[in-house]
Amino acid sequence: MKACILAQPAPVEKNPLVYSDVATPDPSDGQVLIRVRACGVCRTDLHVVEGELAPRKSPVIPGHQVVGTIERNGPGASKYPPGTRVGVAWLHRTDGACEFCRAGKENLCERADFTGYSVDGGYAEQLVALEDFVYPIPENFHDLQAAPLLCAGIIGFRCLRLSGIQHGGRLGLYGFGAAGHVAIQVARHWGVEVFAATRDERHQKLALELGAVWAGGTVAEPPHKLDAAIIFAPAGEIVPAALKALKKGGTLILGGIHMSPIPALDYNLLYYERTIRSVANNTRQDGHNFLRVAAEIPIQTQVEAFPLIEANRALNALKNDAIRGAAVLQIGNQAKSR
Numbered sequence: 001m002k003a004c005i006l007a008q009p010a011p012v013e014k015n016p017l018v019y020s021d022v023a024t025p026d027p028s029d030g031q032v033l034i035r036v037r038a039c040g041v042c043r044t045d046l047h048v049v050e051g052e053l054a055p056r057k058s059p060v061i062p063g064h065q066v067v068g069t070i071e072r073n074g075p076g077a078s079k080y081p082p083g084t085r086v087g088v089a090w091l092h093r094t095d096g097a098c099e100f101c102r103a104g105k106e107n108l109c110e111r112a113d114f115t116g117y118s119v120d121g122g123y124a125e126q127l128v129a130l131e132d133f134v135y136p137i138p139e140n141f142h143d144l145q146a147a148p149l150l151c152a153g154i155i156g157f158r159c160l161r162l163s164g165i166q167h168g169g170r171l172g173l174y175g176f177g178a179a180g181h182v183a184i185q186v187a188r189h190w191g192v193e194v195f196a197a198t199r200d201e202r203h204q205k206l207a208l209e210l211g212a213v214w215a216g217g218t219v220a221e222p223p224h225k226l227d228a229a230i231i232f233a234p235a236g237e238i239v240p241a242a243l244k245a246l247k248k249g250g251t252l253i254l255g256g257i258h259m260s261p262i263p264a265l266d267y268n269l270l271y272y273e274r275t276i277r278s279v280a281n282n283t284r285q286d287g288h289n290f291l292r293v294a295a296e297i298p299i300q301t302q303v304e305a306f307p308l309i310e311a312n313r314a315l316n317a318l319k320n321d322a323i324r325g326a327a328v329l330q331i332g333n334q335a336k337s338r
């Protein structure tokens with residue numbers, strides 16, 4: 001099969017992914033072999049490819065927002081008949097045994113594996129995943145539109161939930177890429193007023209189109225104090241500005257897996273019971289809950305499609321804020337040839 005392989009992390013400007021032929025993986029116990037139709041491009045992929053996240057497997061095939069169909073069940077896998085359309089997300093496997101798993105916090109598992117990072121992911125024509133960790137995709141989404149739901153969507157949903165934002169509340173979104181453009185639709189559905197702070201003017205425009213009441217630069221001050229804010233951009237220097245925009249008792253959620261250093265904070269920014277909380281991974285329950293809500297709303301993702309062979313170009317565009325909504329690799333148009 002064809003896949004984009006990362007042998008050695010490097011700046012994406014150097015096009016480190018190599019499009020090549022690799023052996024099709026064989027599904028082992030409890031696994032399914034999936035034929036990939038679309039794979040979303042996430043900022044985390046950028047962190048993996050550029051080495052901001054220390055390598056866990058090398059070489060590795062990135063990609064953890066996979067939509068595809070089950071080609072074949074491995075030994076002991078029987079939940080889904082071949083042909084079922086499923087999604088694969090970041091959480092590949094948990095041990096089910098550590099203190100966090102036992103406490104219902106599998107997103108914090110001590111021995112988790114992650115798709116496209118510690119195991120091969122979806123920048124490929126096929127991949128294997130555990131049947132217990134795949135998600136049936138609601139029928140109303142096309143493959144390309146569904147892909148960004150699997151990380152940008154699920155993580156954004158967990159951020160919204162942990163922010164405690166309620167109907168009638170005011171929410172700030174800092175950074176308005178794939179996650180922001182989905183989160184705003186959920187927030188609007190909940191009757192929340194959204195304020196979008198993002199450096200790119202095209203992203204500000206998109207936020208307004210999607211119902212933000214205000215859009216401005218990342219350190220511009222929103223016209224109202226906020227009940228909660230979520231930072232999706234990986235830039236620590238936004239933290240003081242976001243804290244400053246919060247009401248007393250407000251919550252700031254940090255939604256990224258990696259962030260540049262946070263500058264020294266004036267305690268007054270945090271005082272009055274403001275909270276800063278990071279979000280790490282997601283539980284399977286988050287995924288199932290979000291996909292149900294996404295289908296009910298229904299969420300409309302805006303995507304820019306790239307062929308698999310152009311994964312480097314997609315990552316460069318993401319790094320340069322040049323994607324409106326989410327970048328998605330379209331894979332296997334030639335699926336008839338299987």
Ligand SMILES: [Zn+2]
Pocket residue numbers: 094095096097098099100101102106108109110111112
């Ligand atoms: Zn665990």
Ligand SMILES: [Zn+2]
Pocket residue numbers: 042043044045064090151152
């Ligand atoms: Zn992701």
